[in-house]
Amino acid sequence: MWQIVEVRRAPEGEAAHLAATRATPSDLARMRQALAAIDAAVAVGGDGAEEDLAFHRSIAESTGNTMMVSTVRYLGEVLRSGMRVTRANEARRGDFVEAVRQEHHAVLAAVEAGAAEEARAAA
Template sequence: MLSKLTGPVRLADRVAAMLSEEIESGRLAEGDKLPTEVQLVKQLGVSRTVVREAISRLRNAGLVEPRQGLGVYVMPRRTRPLDLEAADTKAKVLQIVEVRRAMEGEAAFLAATRATPKDLARMRQALDAIDAAVAAGEEGADEDLAFHRSIAESTGNTVLVSTVRYLGEVLRSGIRVTRANEARRHDFFEAVRQEHHAILAAIEAGDAEAARAAARRHLKHAARRLQEADDRFWTEAEDLDVDLDATP
């Protein structure tokens, strides 16, 4: 029987760690079925969103496999993927930005040489969706991620696209924190908007070097904006609720 969890921060991390320990210790063996979502909510005293996020993390780590209509089962042991968790929220998000800077700079470079008119239209629609979300009082995190994903998809590089999708859990949580930070100040929002449009303009012009530079500059400025955030923001950021099962 699992014990109830208490405490305000990163409950999904703690649920995922608890279930991972059950698997690593052998108390939950290969082929075992995890308790149902309802059972976990009741046993742990957390929300359905927290349980779903924790299960999503275990799934992305290759520890469990959801089976339609049957439940979630423990997978056979295999080589574990890289541990993308950082010591705390600020460190984690800044590390995510570093990864995005390297990956998305090259994605923009390739997109400038390969994007079709249809790809460009999808990127433009994604930027419009960010504006619409912000106008509706939302942070636009999923729309932001969709914009960067559309760039990756336009490269035609299936490995790059798969990598972006694989990192979706970490990227979405990181983008949500950066968007929450940028939403606090109008100058931040305008800077981000201009940076996004600069990336698209370079891709539309077919200027690969300019596209790479614009994407890397955007992430460099994102890191700087996060560094300028005060301690209160980071305390609040730890409580951001990210539904990782949502599809942008």
């Protein structure tokens, strides 16, 4: 499972980098909406896994690169069940939940600012 997580980081970082230079206002709105959905799911005790995947897909979609979208979607599907277990375990520790929340918000903030390197690092 950890190997898949490591592989997932590479395209998500590059997608965030590209999104910072290519995202349109409507792309940014979709990313904001997806991030708000994660926060809302977690606030009511959900794991936010589906919403997390949607957030990363929205970033990939804003790159305009269909291969990037396909790669992020594929890796998300492979990780779906593992994410649920991880999120359930993280939910028991508020510090993990907050760290993940801050990471996602940092990615979006960097993309919105057009800070490509920061977006890559945050992802």
